[in-house]
Amino acid sequence: MELRWMRAFVAVATELNYGRAALVLHVSQPAVSQQIRQLERDIGVQLVERSSRSVRLTMAGTAFLPRCQETLAGADAAVRAARNAGDGEHGLVRVGFVGAMASRGVSSLTSTVRSRHPGVELRISASDHSRGTRAVQG
Incomplete structure (x- = not known):
């Protein structure tokens, strides 16, 4: 077939x-x-x-x-x-952020990267000054 x-x-x-x-x-x-x-x-x-x-x-x-x-x-x-x-568009990108970026910017970034670069794994980390950094899967 x-x-x-x-x-x-x-x-x-x-x-x-x-x-x-x-x-x-x-x-x-x-x-x-x-x-x-x-x-x-x-x-x-x-x-x-x-x-x-x-x-x-x-x-x-x-x-x-x-x-x-x-x-x-x-x-x-x-x-x-x-x-x-083949074009080098694969792998892992780690992004860290603090504060207000969390709500709007990260969501937009995640959507854009996933739609334009499906071969790229995106790992996002939010920094909380009082408790260190925590991982957020994006």
Whole structure:
């Protein structure tokens, strides 16, 4: 089973239209149809019911869709992780802060780092002058 077949299936399942799925995928409509047929042949079950007017998922297609989405998300994450590591964007960053930075700034920093640099682990420490430093996982 190929990821491109799964991508075609997800596009068709999302759009419920082969033409729109082809536009989303930047390929021709016959290519999408062929990939869906290859996928169905490979797994041995019909995923999509086609008619001249509509496209519907079969029960098998409905069950298969979330697993395809998970698999594709995992594959995309693996590619990002490899690219990040290849670009040096992996590792651990430790950040310490005091006072007012705790509420607004740390939350914003954590969100930004996680979305832009998923390969970077962020460890945040808050300093409490009376008790030393305590770790806050971010």
